[in-house]
Amino acid sequence: MPDRTTTDPTTYLSHLELGEPDKTFLDSNELIINMGPQHPATHGVLRVILKLDGEKVLGTECVIGYLHRGVEKIAEHRTYAMFNPYVDRMDYVAAVSNGLGYCEAVEKLLNVEAPPRARYIRVILTELNRLASHMLWLGTHALDIGAITPLFYTFRDREEILKIFEKYCGARLTTHAFRIGGCLYETYEGFEGEVKKFLDFVTPKIDEYEELLTTNRIWVERTRGVGVISEKDCIALGVTGPVLRASGVKWDLRKAQPYAAYAEFDFEIPIGQNGDTYDRYLVRMQEMRQSLRIIGQAVERIPEGPIMAKVPKVIKPPVGEIYHSIEAPKGELGYFIVSDGSTQPYRVRVRPPSFVNLQALDIMVRGQLVADVIAVIGTLDIVLGEVDR
Amino acid sequence: MLDYIKSYLSSDVTPGAAGNLFWAFVYILLIFLGLSVAVIAMNWLERKILAHMQVRLGPMRVGPHGLLQPIADAIKLLIKEDIMPAEADPFVFWVAPIVVVITTFTVFIVVPFGPTHAVTDMNIGVLFMLGVSSLSVLGIVMAGWASNSHYPLMGALRSSAQMVSYEIAMALAVVSAVLMTSLNREGTGTLSMIGIVQAQQVQQTWFVFKFFPLGLIAFFIFAVAMIAETNRAPFDLPEAESELTAGFHTEYSGFRWSLFFLAEYSAMIAVSSIAVTLWLGGWLRPFPHWLRGEPSDLVFSLFPGLTFLFLAAMAFYSTARMPKHPYFRVQTIGLAGFGAVLALVGLILFVRPVRDRIQDIYWFSTKVAFSMYMYIWYRGTFPRYRFDQLMKVGWKVLLPMGIGVLILTAFVGVLL
Numbered sequence: 001m002p003d004r005t006t007t008d009p010t011t012y013l014s015h016l017e018l019g020e021p022d023k024t025f026l027d028s029n030e031l032i033i034n035m036g037p038q039h040p041a042t043h044g045v046l047r048v049i050l051k052l053d054g055e056k057v058l059g060t061e062c063v064i065g066y067l068h069r070g071v072e073k074i075a076e077h078r079t080y081a082m083f084n085p086y087v088d089r090m091d092y093v094a095a096v097s098n099g100l101g102y103c104e105a106v107e108k109l110l111n112v113e114a115p116p117r118a119r120y121i122r123v124i125l126t127e128l129n130r131l132a133s134h135m136l137w138l139g140t141h142a143l144d145i146g147a148i149t150p151l152f153y154t155f156r157d158r159e160e161i162l163k164i165f166e167k168y169c170g171a172r173l174t175t176h177a178f179r180i181g182g183c184l185y186e187t188y189e190g191f192e193g194e195v196k197k198f199l200d201f202v203t204p205k206i207d208e209y210e211e212l213l214t215t216n217r218i219w220v221e222r223t224r225g226v227g228v229i230s231e232k233d234c235i236a237l238g239v240t241g242p243v244l245r246a247s248g249v250k251w252d253l254r255k256a257q258p259y260a261a262y263a264e265f266d267f268e269i270p271i272g273q274n275g276d277t278y279d280r281y282l283v284r285m286q287e288m289r290q291s292l293r294i295i296g297q298a299v300e301r302i303p304e305g306p307i308m309a310k311v312p313k314v315i316k317p318p319v320g321e322i323y324h325s326i327e328a329p330k331g332e333l334g335y336f337i338v339s340d341g342s343t344q345p346y347r348v349r350v351r352p353p354s355f356v357n358l359q360a361l362d363i364m365v366r367g368q369l370v371a372d373v374i375a376v377i378g379t380l381d382i383v384l385g386e387v388d389r
Numbered sequence: 390m391l392d393y394i395k396s397y398l399s400s401d402v403t404p405g406a407a408g409n410l411f412w413a414f415v416y417i418l419l420i421f422l423g424l425s426v427a428v429i430a431m432n433w434l435e436r437k438i439l440a441h442m443q444v445r446l447g448p449m450r451v452g453p454h455g456l457l458q459p460i461a462d463a464i465k466l467l468i469k470e471d472i473m474p475a476e477a478d479p480f481v482f483w484v485a486p487i488v489v490v491i492t493t494f495t496v497f498i499v500v501p502f503g504p505t506h507a508v509t510d511m512n513i514g515v516l517f518m519l520g521v522s523s524l525s526v527l528g529i530v531m532a533g534w535a536s537n538s539h540y541p542l543m544g545a546l547r548s549s550a551q552m553v554s555y556e557i558a559m560a561l562a563v564v565s566a567v568l569m570t571s572l573n574r575e576g577t578g579t580l581s582m583i584g585i586v587q588a589q590q591v592q593q594t595w596f597v598f599k600f601f602p603l604g605l606i607a608f609f610i611f612a613v614a615m616i617a618e619t620n621r622a623p624f625d626l627p628e629a630e631s632e633l634t635a636g637f638h639t640e641y642s643g644f645r646w647s648l649f650f651l652a653e654y655s656a657m658i659a660v661s662s663i664a665v666t667l668w669l670g671g672w673l674r675p676f677p678h679w680l681r682g683e684p685s686d687l688v689f690s691l692f693p694g695l696t697f698l699f700l701a702a703m704a705f706y707s708t709a710r711m712p713k714h715p716y717f718r719v720q721t722i723g724l725a726g727f728g729a730v731l732a733l734v735g736l737i738l739f740v741r742p743v744r745d746r747i748q749d750i751y752w753f754s755t756k757v758a759f760s761m762y763m764y765i766w767y768r769g770t771f772p773r774y775r776f777d778q779l780m781k782v783g784w785k786v787l788l789p790m791g792i793g794v795l796i797l798t799a800f801v802g803v804l805l
Contacts, residue, residue: 033539146772218773221774222772224775
């Protein structure tokens with residue numbers, strides 16, 4: 001058995017090996033570059049190995065796992081209620097959506113349903129969280145492409161959302177806002193008024209972002225025709241969320257398989273045509289406006305009543321398995337839970353949208369330039385906490 | 390010796406033209422000092438202005454309103470460990486920042502801050518400036534190559550390609566401005582920097598307004614090319630932080646890095662000076678012919694002092710707004726002291742002999758400062774171009790425009 005320790009990193013690469021192993025990169029036109037895990041534009045600790053010909057990308061390989069915490073394994077040693085806060089740590093940018101997916105999955109397993117008021121609160125908070133997630137995406141994506149100012153604008157406005165979360169449940173980022181069977185906390189006094197005030201506050205702000213970017217010539221040139229992915233490829237790779245919709249597929253779980261109270265609201269699914277970075281940008285901007293619409297309707301019509309369903313103190317679901325998925329800001333977030341009838345799940349498998357969407361990176365950047373890799377990583381909107389779990 | 394020093398004072402040419410080495414040396418020292426101070430000030434201003442554009446405060450901790458931040462940064466950079474990568478080529482790695490700094494500083498030999506306020510006046514001034522400033526590409530390529538690392542290498546390649554291709558459009562714009570010095574009854578064609586400003590004085594127009602809109606277009610071409618030439622946003626690909634971490638100076642730290650920093654900002658000031666000299670009337674004050682005569686001369690000569698008094702007033706206003714907590718006492722006193730120094734400078738600038746001497750330098754610096762502000766503004770507004778798009782703008786847009794403007798300038802100049 002030869003020693004695996006070597007100073008030449010190229011020997012580790014599977015499909016990126018140079019033709020002749022005794023030659024260095026200087027002997028070929030190809031250059032192998034390690035982008036990450038410590039790189040300012042990989043949104044955390046993603047490592048991308050790039051094979052380049054000059055500036056042209058010949059192939060990529062993602063190396064993930066730097067943020068692996070074994071969330072799914074932890075679930076097997078926690079009760080259903082104890083695991084609830086852990087899911088917030090996966091996609092920490094959209095913690096509320098993660099919690100909603102998990103709670104609804106367990107509710108489905110238990111065959112209980114959250115009361116209407118709880119479902120409305122869930123919709124309001126989840127949509128606020130979608131806004132927060134999209135704002136963070138927009139800021140960092142623009143920063144990657146070189147526009148540094150939108151980042152500070154979006155963070156300023158995201159702060160208002162986090163303030164509402166903090167007032168509701170005491171946490172800003174990893175909220176643990178929902179419980180199995182409903183919500184633990186009743187809305188605080190003036191909640192509706194504050195959310196309405198926020199809607200009035202944020203609508204002109206979104207116009208402001210669009211003013212900075214949508215018709216900016218450099219922005220359009222940098223994003224149009226970059227990272228194109230076809231409808232077919234999207235479906236074959238299992239890509240979901242805004243990335244799929246920008247390719248022209250009208251698929252949104254909030255409409256397709258309505259959960260929580262989404263069936264009761266009037267909103268549209270924005271779609272794109274070309275499946276490029278610019279369309280994904282437009283789709284997400286439209287989605288932010290649609291989220292505002294949903295929140296507005298929910299705040300108007302929020303019913304009175306209990307916020308918690310009758311759930312036993314010790315949650316012991318019947319033997320069986322369940323798959324439940326929701327439309328998280330980044331795509332389809334699914335939970336597959338196997339119960340053996342005990343207080344702890346036998347197995348929890350998460351279908352994280354970031355992880356699945358990341359697969360499309362290679363197809364999207366092949367033949368493009370290094371600068372486009374950065375743009376595409378940004379437009380995929382990945383969160384490494386969710387990719388690695 | 391003393392006579393040698395004194396003899397220059399009565400002359401009205403640059404020390405270089407008078408052949409006075411002593412005063413040339415003094416001028417060089419002054420420019421070196423002034424430039425270092427300008428870079429330090431620019432560092433603070435850029436961070437502050439950019440911060441206010443982005444709804445944040447910028448440096449606020451070191452000194453009142455972060456005024457001492459550049460000094461703290463400089464000290465930090467000077468006492469940092471000197472790191473040289475093991476695989477680097479030591480000599481080239483060592484010499485690269487020096488090449489960059491020397492070339493950018495050499496340019497300032499011919500920059501005319503006033504009719505006599507320049508180290509020397511070469512009859513090939515413009516050519517000298519373009520030639521020497523483009524030598525800094527060499528230092529950048531050396532830095533990228535010597536680091537023996539992928540990211541710096543790519544940064545250096547991008548940088549050299551970009552600077553070489555934008556130089557052509559830049560040169561065409563410059564040539565059209567040089568043409569304007571000769572295409573009229575009074576003017577005599579010249580490449581001398583001082584001669585070009587004097588031509589604008591004689592022809593009673595800044596070249597940016599001459600043959601409207603031809604001068605404006607040439608100025609625009611130069612303004613775009615000079616951003617690309619100095620690797621600033623939106624053309625900052627060589628050091629694109631989100632792509633190449635830091636570009637050609639990724640492996641540099643401490644003092645060597647600060648040399649690159651110094652060179653970058655000096656280069657910005659240098660190309661801005663070219664633009665000001667060629668198109669914006671150099672040291673000439675606004676409306677030197679239209680508003681001629683004793684009263685307007687007096688009004689315009691008060692501007693330098695008024696500017697400093699205005700800055701002092703801002704400092705005093707901020708002093709009054711400082712929190713009244715004992716924790717801020719030192720800072721409040723410091724800011725008041727700073728304001729007092731500014732006010733004193735302002736008052737000195739009202740004294741007759743001083744204000745007559747400082748006029749040209751003041752107007753030149755003001756125009757350069759405006760150009761520097763535009764640099765910061767671009768950085769706060771635009772996303773970054775991609776490499777191929779950058780080349781497209783350079784070769785397919787600016788170059789044809791430059792040729793067109795040059796030909797049209799020649800035609801219009803001959804016909805009028």
